[in-house]
Amino acid sequence: MPAPDFNLSDFLPYRLAVLTARVSKLLASIYEERFGLTMPEWRVMVHVARSEKVSIREIHNCVNLEKPSVSRAVAKLEEAGLLAKATSARDQRLVEIVLTPEGQKVLEALIPEALAVEARLLGALSEGEREQFSELMERLHRELDLNPDAPKRSAKDLPSSGSSRLPAE
Amino acid sequence: MPAPDFNLSDFLPYRLAVLTARVSKLLASIYEERFGLTMPEWRVMVHVARSEKVSIREIHNCVNLEKPSVSRAVAKLEEAGLLAKATSARDQRLVEIVLTPEGQKVLEALIPEALAVEARLLGALSEGEREQFSELMERLHRELDLNPDAPKRSAKDLPSSGSSRLPAE
DNA sequence: AGCATTTCGTTTCATATGAAATGATATTGA
DNA sequence: TCAATATCATTTCATATGAAACGAAATGCT
Numbered sequence: 001m002p003a004p005d006f007n008l009s010d011f012l013p014y015r016l017a018v019l020t021a022r023v024s025k026l027l028a029s030i031y032e033e034r035f036g037l038t039m040p041e042w043r044v045m046v047h048v049a050r051s052e053k054v055s056i057r058e059i060h061n062c063v064n065l066e067k068p069s070v071s072r073a074v075a076k077l078e079e080a081g082l083l084a085k086a087t088s089a090r091d092q093r094l095v096e097i098v099l100t101p102e103g104q105k106v107l108e109a110l111i112p113e114a115l116a117v118e119a120r121l122l123g124a125l126s127e128g129e130r131e132q133f134s135e136l137m138e139r140l141h142r143e144l145d146l147n148p149d150a151p152k153r154s155a156k157d158l159p160s161s162g163s164s165r166l167p168a169e
Numbered sequence: 170m171p172a173p174d175f176n177l178s179d180f181l182p183y184r185l186a187v188l189t190a191r192v193s194k195l196l197a198s199i200y201e202e203r204f205g206l207t208m209p210e211w212r213v214m215v216h217v218a219r220s221e222k223v224s225i226r227e228i229h230n231c232v233n234l235e236k237p238s239v240s241r242a243v244a245k246l247e248e249a250g251l252l253a254k255a256t257s258a259r260d261q262r263l264v265e266i267v268l269t270p271e272g273q274k275v276l277e278a279l280i281p282e283a284l285a286v287e288a289r290l291l292g293a294l295s296e297g298e299r300e301q302f303s304e305l306m307e308r309l310h311r312e313l314d315l316n317p318d319a320p321k322r323s324a325k326d327l328p329s330s331g332s333s334r335l336p337a338e
Numbered sequence: 339a340g341c342a343t344t345t346c347g348t349t350t351c352a353t354a355t356g357a358a359a360t361g362a363t364a365t366t367g368a
Numbered sequence: 369t370c371a372a373t374a375t376c377a378t379t380t381c382a383t384a385t386g387a388a389a390c391g392a393a394a395t396g397c398t
Contacts, residue, residue: 006280008215008232009326012287013189013196018233018326019306020182020189026319027182038384046177056347063177064187066386071348093346093393111175118181124312129305136294136302137188143293150195157178157187207354225377235356240378262363262376344395350388359380366373 023121030113035106036080040065040073042110045099048083049107053096055088062156082106192290199282204275205249209234209242211279214268217252218276222265224257231325251275 008014024039031037037045043063048054056074060067074097077083082103088094099107122130138159144150177183193208200206206214212232217223225243229236243266246252251272257263268276291299307328313319 006215006218006276006284008212008219011283012290013192013283014212015303015306015326016185016189016192018322019309020185021233022310022313022320022322023182023185026313026316029318040384043177043183046175049175057345064190067347068349068386069384072384075348091346091394095347107175114180114182115175120316121181121309121312124308125305129308132301133305134184136298136305137184139293139298140188140290141191143290144191144195147195147289149198151191153187153191157184209354226375236377237356237379238354241354244378260364260376264377340398342395342397344393346393347391349390352385352387354385355383357380357382360378362376362378364373364375366371368369368371 027114027117030117031110034113035110037110038073038076040069041077044070044073044077045082045103045107046111048097048099049104052098055094055096059097062154064154064157077103196283196286199286200279203282204279206279207242207245209238210246213239213242213246214251214272214276215280217266217268218273221267222257224263224265228266231323233323233326246272 028039031039031042043065044059047059047063051058056067056070059065059070059074063070065073074083074085074095078085081100083097083099086096086098088096125133141153141157145153197208200208200211212234213228216228216232220227225236225239228234228239228243232239234242243252243254243264247254250269252266252268255265255267257265294302310322310326314322
């Protein structure tokens with residue numbers, strides 16, 4: 001019988017879930033407690049900071065959030081004065097989202113703290129090990145990319161398209 | 170200004186979250202669609218299969234689920250006839266949970282499929298790389314263990330205590 | 339031009355989640 | 369022995385989530 005031999009603690013999906021949950025909660029304690037933001041709000045903020053005048057759908061496609069989550073996050077951030085929304089002149093269905101100066105300030109305070117959390121974590125790894133870990137995560141991603149049953153990843157999260165700022169238009 | 174330089178796609182907590190979400194959803198498509206189980210129910214099942222007569226709290230402590238989630242999962246699994254609940258004779262507050270033969274059957278069908286998902290993923294890595302990835306995840310865990318702000322991990326998920334079956338009493 | 343289809347963002351609605359409250363039982367200490 | 373406290377499982381209750389429905393605007397097709 002195979003059942004009793006199965007050990008959850010050795011099972012890759014579980015191990016990933018447990019590690020990710022710990023890291024996510026630690027990070028959340030920063031942007032929630034200290035800045036009153038939720039995780040979707042945090043992701044929206046950092047995306048809008050990079051590329052201004054973005055639409056809801058673009059954010060949705062880029063930062064792994066469902067459309068309703070983005071819509072709600074944007075609504076709350078506008079309410080809080082951290083970003084501004086305007087309907088596009090060219091296409092009235094679209095919305096153009098930009099950070100307000102206030103939003104800039106919050107992000108400039110928040111990002112160093114987020115990076116500190118990451119730095120502390122990565123401090124447990126040597127430079128070579130960080131690259132190795134990164135490479136192995138990417139390898140797992142590529143395996144998922146080949147699997148038609150696996151959910152797709154956003155284009156923004158592909159290896160080299162992350163940093164380059166091509167307007168794509 | 171630090172804000173525009175921050176790239177979410179390179180941020181470790183985000184990368185972990187994205188990878189884990191993909192893997193979790195892929196696995197969920199197995200136990201949900203094919204067996205009608207939720208993730209908490211799946212975790213409860215595999216834990217109960219290893220150590221019988223467990224209480225709600227023990228499951229809670231072992232498989233990274235909140236107490237209400239365990240309670241609800243157990244209720245639904247009992248309803249479905251996959252496990253049986255009885256109040257302990259020694260301590261009437263405790264509940265003793267065991268797998269039914271029907272639950273055994275389900276698990277014996279489900280586990281190979283779960284292992285197949287894992288195997289396909291790990292197929293992207295060589296044996297040495299799997300060990301390396303495992304080691305690096307453990308290193309990140311240990312860093313979190315040192316951080317008082319980070320959530321604790323369950324004793325069951327510590328490196329060597331996973332498999333050994335010491336009654337701890 | 340005019341109707342069908344697609345693409346937006348938002349809102350429903352049904353479900354999932356977890357912190358706190360609850361009721362029941364055990365344990366502790368005077 | 370018997371109150372005070374602690375621990376267990378469950379249940380509330382307020383919030384988060386995402387699939388599907390929705391209305392508005394753009395595009396395609398004839």
